[in-house]
Structure formats: structure tokens, C-alpha cells
Amino acid sequence: xxxxxxxxxxxxxxxxxxxxxxxxxxxxxxxxxxxxxxxxxxxxxxxxxxxxxxxxxxxxxxxxxxxxxxxxxxxxxxxxxxxxxxxxxxxxxxxxxxxxxxxxxxxxxxxxxxxxxxxxxxxxxxxxxxxxxxxxxxxxxxxxxxxxxxxxxxxxxx
Numbered sequence: 001x002x003x004x005x006x007x008x009x010x011x012x013x014x015x016x017x018x019x020x021x022x023x024x025x026x027x028x029x030x031x032x033x034x035x036x037x038x039x040x041x042x043x044x045x046x047x048x049x050x051x052x053x054x055x056x057x058x059x060x061x062x063x064x065x066x067x068x069x070x071x072x073x074x075x076x077x078x079x080x081x082x083x084x085x086x087x088x089x090x091x092x093x094x095x096x097x098x099x100x101x102x103x104x105x106x107x108x109x110x111x112x113x114x115x116x117x118x119x120x121x122x123x124x125x126x127x128x129x130x131x132x133x134x135x136x137x138x139x140x141x142x143x144x145x146x147x148x149x150x151x152x153x154x155x156x157x158x
Contacts, residue, residue: 069114069122076107084148 029036083100090097115121127133 063120066114066118066120066122069111069118072107072111072114073122076104076111079104079107 025040026037029040079100079102083097083104086094086100087097115123115125128137
């Protein structure tokens with residue numbers, strides 16, 4: 001079962017249409033400019049934040065926002081993304097690329113430590129005890145890694 005199928009299986013049936021709208025909107029926007037598929041996330045994110053701001057706290061799980069976990073996750077993913085993009089333009093051994101990858105490794109290491117030791121982690125590591133969750137995350141990660149490395153390979157070769 002693919003990660004996409006797992007999400008559809010666990011999502012309530014009344015939002016399946018919304019889950020399918022993302023690839024459809026991306027397909028409509030990409031012929032105009034492939035960059036537009038990224039800008040569509042800005043209003044969607046703003047709407048999501050507005051809705052979340054109005055939502056009350058969970059009566060079952062009262063937990064504060066994990067600011068430290070969020071900050072190092074953004075730094076780690078940002079460094080990884082920047083390094084992968086710039087590696088195609090400047091080469092994988094460029095100082096800025098190596099610095100970005102070093103930042104990603106350091107930040108994601110700190111993220112793992114914070115999640116393991118935090119009282120209210122953003123990503124509770126106990127989730128990985130679930131075989132379904134672990135397989136879904138592993139499948140998504142390998143799919144993403146294979147796409148990223150093949151794209152990086154094409155960029156470095158050409």
C-alpha cells in the first residue's frame with residue numbers, strides 16, 4: 001500500500017475529494033508555469049492557519065506547540081532543499097552546498113534528540129512502533145529519495 005493510499009484509508013470519506021484536488025490543481029497550473037504549483041500553497045497555508053487559529057484545544061490531548069522542534073525541522077529541511085537545488089547549479093562540492101547539507105544534518109540530528117527527550121514532541125517517536133506507520137513513512141521516504149537522487153543525477157550529468 002502506498003503512503004497516498006494509507007492517507008486515503010485513514011482520512012474521513014468526506015474529505016477524499018479535497019485530497020484529490022492537489023494533483024488536479026497542480027496539473028492545471030503546471031503548463032502555465034511549473035513554479036505556480038509552489039505558489040498555490042501560500043493561500044492554502046494561510047487558510048489552514050486561519051482555521052487552526054479558531055480551533056479549540058483538544059480536550060483529550062492538551063499539549064503546547066513544539067517551537068524548538070518546528071524551528072530545527074524547518075532549518076533541517078530548508079538546508080536539505082537548498083543544498084539539493086544549488087548542487088545542480090553550482091556543483092555538489094560548492095562551499096554553499098556543503099554548508100547547507102551540514103546544516104541539514106546538524107538540524108535534523110538536533111530534531112531527533114528534541115523529539116526523543118521532549119515532553120510534547122512534534123513527532124512522537126513512539127509512532128514508529130506502529131508497523132503501518134513505519135512502512136508508510138519508509139515508503140514515502142524511499143520514493144522521495146529516489147526522485148531526488150535521480151533528479152540530482154540528471155542535473156549533475158547535464
